[in-house]
Amino acid sequence: MSDRTFRVPLVIRGTVIEDKLVSHGGRGGGVSFESPEVAPHVERLAMANPSAMADLYDLRFAEILDYLDTLGERLAPAKNAWMEEAFELSCRTSGLGHEILKPMYDTMGESLRKGALREVAENTIGVDYLEGWVEQRLEQGLLSRKRAFGARSVHVVAGNAPGTSVLTVARNAITRGDAIIKTPSNDPLTAAAVARTMIEMAPDHPLTRHLSVAYWKGGDTGVEEALYKPRHVEKIVAWGGMASIKHIARYIQPGIELIALDPKLSSTIIGEEAFVDEAAMASVAQALAMDGGALNQEACVNARVVWVQSGTDAAGIARLKRLGQMTYDAIQALPPAISGPAVRLDPALADEIEALQMGGGDWYHVIGGGRAGAVIVSQMDEPVDFAPLLANRVLNLVPVDDIDTPVRAVTSYTQTIGIYPESLKRELRDRLAIHGAQRLVSLGHAIGMPNHGLQDAIEPWRRMCRWIVEEEAPR
Amino acid sequence: MTEPGIARSVDPRTFADQPQEMLWQSIDDSLAMPAGDVAEIQLAAVRKRFEEMREKLPPLATLAAENGIAGIAELNAAASLLFKHSVYKSYPVSIIEKARFDRMTQWLGNLTTQDLSGVRTDGLESIDDWHDVLLRDAGLRIIHTTGTSGKLSFLPRGSADAPLQLRSGRLSQERIGGPEPRGLDKVPMIVVGSRTMFNGYGAQIESFVKDLYGGDESLLHTMDRGRMSADVLSLAGRLAAADNRGELGRSQISPAILKRLDQYVEAQKTGPERRARFFDTIFDKLHGQRVMMAGNWGMYYEMLEAGRQRGLQQVFSPESHFVCSGGAKGKVLPDGYREDITAFLGIPEMPESYGMSELVSLMPKCAAGNYHALPWMLVFVLDPHSGQPAPRSGTHTGRFGVIDLAYQTRWGGVLSGDEVTMTFGKCACGIEGPHIGAVRRYSEKEGGDDKITCAGAPEAHDNALAFLAELD
Numbered sequence: 001m002s003d004r005t006f007r008v009p010l011v012i013r014g015t016v017i018e019d020k021l022v023s024h025g026g027r028g029g030g031v032s033f034e035s036p037e038v039a040p041h042v043e044r045l046a047m048a049n050p051s052a053m054a055d056l057y058d059l060r061f062a063e064i065l066d067y068l069d070t071l072g073e074r075l076a077p078a079k080n081a082w083m084e085e086a087f088e089l090s091c092r093t094s095g096l097g098h099e100i101l102k103p104m105y106d107t108m109g110e111s112l113r114k115g116a117l118r119e120v121a122e123n124t125i126g127v128d129y130l131e132g133w134v135e136q137r138l139e140q141g142l143l144s145r146k147r148a149f150g151a152r153s154v155h156v157v158a159g160n161a162p163g164t165s166v167l168t169v170a171r172n173a174i175t176r177g178d179a180i181i182k183t184p185s186n187d188p189l190t191a192a193a194v195a196r197t198m199i200e201m202a203p204d205h206p207l208t209r210h211l212s213v214a215y216w217k218g219g220d221t222g223v224e225e226a227l228y229k230p231r232h233v234e235k236i237v238a239w240g241g242m243a244s245i246k247h248i249a250r251y252i253q254p255g256i257e258l259i260a261l262d263p264k265l266s267s268t269i270i271g272e273e274a275f276v277d278e279a280a281m282a283s284v285a286q287a288l289a290m291d292g293g294a295l296n297q298e299a300c301v302n303a304r305v306v307w308v309q310s311g312t313d314a315a316g317i318a319r320l321k322r323l324g325q326m327t328y329d330a331i332q333a334l335p336p337a338i339s340g341p342a343v344r345l346d347p348a349l350a351d352e353i354e355a356l357q358m359g360g361g362d363w364y365h366v367i368g369g370g371r372a373g374a375v376i377v378s379q380m381d382e383p384v385d386f387a388p389l390l391a392n393r394v395l396n397l398v399p400v401d402d403i404d405t406p407v408r409a410v411t412s413y414t415q416t417i418g419i420y421p422e423s424l425k426r427e428l429r430d431r432l433a434i435h436g437a438q439r440l441v442s443l444g445h446a447i448g449m450p451n452h453g454l455q456d457a458i459e460p461w462r463r464m465c466r467w468i469v470e471e472e473a474p475r
Numbered sequence: 476m477t478e479p480g481i482a483r484s485v486d487p488r489t490f491a492d493q494p495q496e497m498l499w500q501s502i503d504d505s506l507a508m509p510a511g512d513v514a515e516i517q518l519a520a521v522r523k524r525f526e527e528m529r530e531k532l533p534p535l536a537t538l539a540a541e542n543g544i545a546g547i548a549e550l551n552a553a554a555s556l557l558f559k560h561s562v563y564k565s566y567p568v569s570i571i572e573k574a575r576f577d578r579m580t581q582w583l584g585n586l587t588t589q590d591l592s593g594v595r596t597d598g599l600e601s602i603d604d605w606h607d608v609l610l611r612d613a614g615l616r617i618i619h620t621t622g623t624s625g626k627l628s629f630l631p632r633g634s635a636d637a638p639l640q641l642r643s644g645r646l647s648q649e650r651i652g653g654p655e656p657r658g659l660d661k662v663p664m665i666v667v668g669s670r671t672m673f674n675g676y677g678a679q680i681e682s683f684v685k686d687l688y689g690g691d692e693s694l695l696h697t698m699d700r701g702r703m704s705a706d707v708l709s710l711a712g713r714l715a716a717a718d719n720r721g722e723l724g725r726s727q728i729s730p731a732i733l734k735r736l737d738q739y740v741e742a743q744k745t746g747p748e749r750r751a752r753f754f755d756t757i758f759d760k761l762h763g764q765r766v767m768m769a770g771n772w773g774m775y776y777e778m779l780e781a782g783r784q785r786g787l788q789q790v791f792s793p794e795s796h797f798v799c800s801g802g803a804k805g806k807v808l809p810d811g812y813r814e815d816i817t818a819f820l821g822i823p824e825m826p827e828s829y830g831m832s833e834l835v836s837l838m839p840k841c842a843a844g845n846y847h848a849l850p851w852m853l854v855f856v857l858d859p860h861s862g863q864p865a866p867r868s869g870t871h872t873g874r875f876g877v878i879d880l881a882y883q884t885r886w887g888g889v890l891s892g893d894e895v896t897m898t899f900g901k902c903a904c905g906i907e908g909p910h911i912g913a914v915r916r917y918s919e920k921e922g923g924d925d926k927i928t929c930a931g932a933p934e935a936h937d938n939a940l941a942f943l944a945e946l947d
Contacts, residue, residue, distance in 0.1 A: 347917070351559045351560075351561045352561055354559050354561070354562075355559055355561030355562045355564070355565040356565055357537065357541075358534035358537055358538060358558065358559075358562045358565065359534045359562045359563075359565035359566075359582070359585060359586065360565035360566070360567075361533070362578065362581065362582060363566070363567050363570075380567075382567055382569050384567070385567060385568050385626060
């Protein structure tokens with residue numbers, strides 16, 4: 001691709017600012033872009049006066065849904081030059097590649113459909129709470145009335161998943177919040193494109209007037225010291241763990257709530273039923289390929305270490321190797337819109353795998369390797385030491401005799417666990433939850449964010465609200 | 476009796492067959508060899524080493540097969556035969572937790588031509604024990620290295636390669652254009668470390684005491700008299716691995732090892748004071764004397780700070796032998812540190828060199844500021860993406876690879892993690908041959924330090940173990 005400098009606007013509550021541009025990025029693998037300096041605008045960016053939120057309460061929930069639904073229809077790159085630009089930039093920085101990103105951007109608006117948003121709002125907040133005060137009688141006759149109000153927040157969004165920008169806009173709108181989206185250097189444009197679309201669609205609408213999108217380099221005290229004060233910001237929603245928290249951590253104090261959606265890894269548990277016959281093996285291999293290969297294994301939900309109750313004796317290892325080969329082949333056969341060869345190989349991981357191929361033969365059997373991905377079959381009940389590095393469509397199949405072994409390996413960093421068969425999922429779910437797992441899914445269905453509203457063992461939609469209570473003493 | 480380890484006469488006709496003979500020349504003689512002669516010798520030598528070792532070292536055979544190398548047609552063809560450093564740590568950490576040193580020995584046997592059949596591993600409980608037993612039963616010395624992850628790599632050095640240790644240590648003290656240092660068997664050696672270590676530094680100490688001093692320990696001045704335990708060094712990696720494996724992993728770390736961790740963390744906290752006290756003792760005992768020491772800029776700067784407190788300057792004799800490699804090890808040093816350090820030590824300038832534990836000796840820096848490859852080092856510059864070697868003429872920047880032809884018991888081919896700018900040709904200093912101008916570590920992260928992703932592992936933030944990154 002030719003060198004190209006992208007222009008990233010600063011959007012503050014309905015106004016687009018594009019002057020006094022500063023250059024960013026451009027170093028090995030990143031893109032260069034220009035963006036206005038944010039520090040001179042920080043007074044405007046910070047919302048010092050909470051009463052400015054009042055206009056959001058003139059909106060009914062149905063109107064909010066309508067706005068978002070209409071917005072969603074306008075986001076397809078084919079009819080939206082800003083989203084097209086965001087897509088082009090993502091193609092250059094993302095590990096997902098063009099084939100996956102294209103349908104992703106083409107359908108990004110679908111997460112804003114009325115039906116989907118109504119379902120998640122109802123499941124996780126309760127629309128009644130958004131619209132008014134919900135009364136409850138407590139013991140001794142006390143009446144409490146609760147209502148969910150919006151918060152002034154900063155969202156530090158993930159750059160490896162452009163959909164998080166759209167999700168953030170939806171969450172902010174539904175909860176009637178005021179959001180400042182701080183974009184990352186690997187995706188500074190998607191959120192800005194959505195904001196510009198909102199301005200074009202409805203420039204004076206309260207929902208448009210309560211969204212800002214800014215890029216500044218994390219750690220820039222010129223911006224952060226002024227912005228991260230309890231009187232300006234009530235909540236910080238941070239994706240990306242230590243990298244984003246590191247700069248923010250010192251500003252967390254009473255009055256600012258941190259909602260951390262930090263990096264997680266996922267696991268997979270496959271019971272002995274997978275080996276009952278050829279058909280079962282084939283279908284398990286397909287499902288596992290999907291969980292491991294979709295989105296090029298870039299997502300936190302993807303399968304990486306796969307515990308398989310194949311048995312650890314010679315016969316067990318042999319059948320596991322066969323499953324490994326079938327899984328590798330199935331990954332290669334995934335359609336390009338779902339999965340493809342590595343866009344950028346992680347050199348540390350590649351070195352580790354190569355080392356196993358050279359010197360680790362006693363313990364590990366490597367199928368494949370390089371850009372196509374790999375399946376590493378452990379020949380004892382241990383994952384590879386570099387399991388946290390697994391990426392670029394590399395799975396590690398680990399044989400076990402006892403299903404207790406993978407359960408004990410679960411930690412609070414284990415987010416999604418794909419399990420086969422269903423009966424095993426039911427049997428293990430409580431223990432897995434106690435060990436720290438957060439989301440238990442049927443094998444093959446790790447990818448996705450259904451409308452139950454939970455993420456990483458919290459309810460982010462709910463957490464984004466300020467829950468206010470009005471109490472009435474009994475007479 | 477001739478001083479141990481000094482240069483002796485060599486017959487250039489033996490170089491192709493016995494490349495390690497070249498170490499016995501002076502540095503100047505080595506660097507004066509015409510480039511064409513060196514290339515011819517290296518081609519014959521690398522073919523010989525390859526033929527000797529490919530059947531005995533399965534990883535080498537695998538690498539050759541994967542790259543379709545039946546024979547080495549020309550020097551650059553050997554660029555496909557470089558091991559990644561990770562080959563020397565391709566064992567599961569849990570094998571050590573389970574004290575399965577029989578399996579570790581089996582694994583090690585694939586990486587060395589030394590016969591390990593006599594190694595008795597019953598009852599071994601620690602890596603340190605294993606190192607001792609390998610030496611005792613097979614004459615094999617381990618040189619371990621530590622990555623920041625804490626997982627140890629184990630480089631095997633067989634008995635045939637042991638005589639090179641003293642020679643290479645002496646070579647590192649020889650300046651380009653200078654005379655060969657003499658009388659080193661009477662020169663005290665300063666070691667900011669422990670008496671017994673199974674890393675490159677420790678191998679050096681052992682050879683100096685045994686071969687140079689004839690067993691006389693009185694000239695050796697080490698900070699700690701005891702042993703630097705490899706078990707403790709590997710702890711960071713073992714704990715991190717255990718964390719990643721949840722309850723399953725934690726249950727496998729022996730409580731005895733965990734207890735030692737506490738002791739060592741305490742010891743490391745007092746590290747700077749202990750080093751300062753050691754330097755004080757050194758200043759008292761060896762002030763004005765001719766001494767030998769190997770270190771890096773960061774360590775020498777600490778020494779300077781300790782001496783400054785006492786108002787000391789020009790502490791040692793200008794005939795001393797200080798060598799410096801490894802840069803500042805991540806420390807940021809104030810402007811003018813080089814001049815301050817040499818003035819403090821009392822030497823006219825600090826000899827610098829570049830290399831890594833995998834190499835038998837280091838590349839000396841010349842008057843023009845470049846590091847020169849010695850004739851037993853078959854060097855390459857590789858494209859970081861394609862792995863293709865750059866042509867052997869002109870200047871190229873890329874990943875540094877080298878086959879150390881001096882080794883007889885181990886395959887000397889290694890691909891480093893460094894980016895170098897190397898010139899195949901004549902240097903401004905007058906020496907002809909491959910030389911490196913700039914070196915930098917390839918960063919694992921690619922550009923854009925403000926990228927955020929939501930998939931990944933928790934980062935280890937155990938500051939107690941941060942010291943481990945500084946050791947090596």
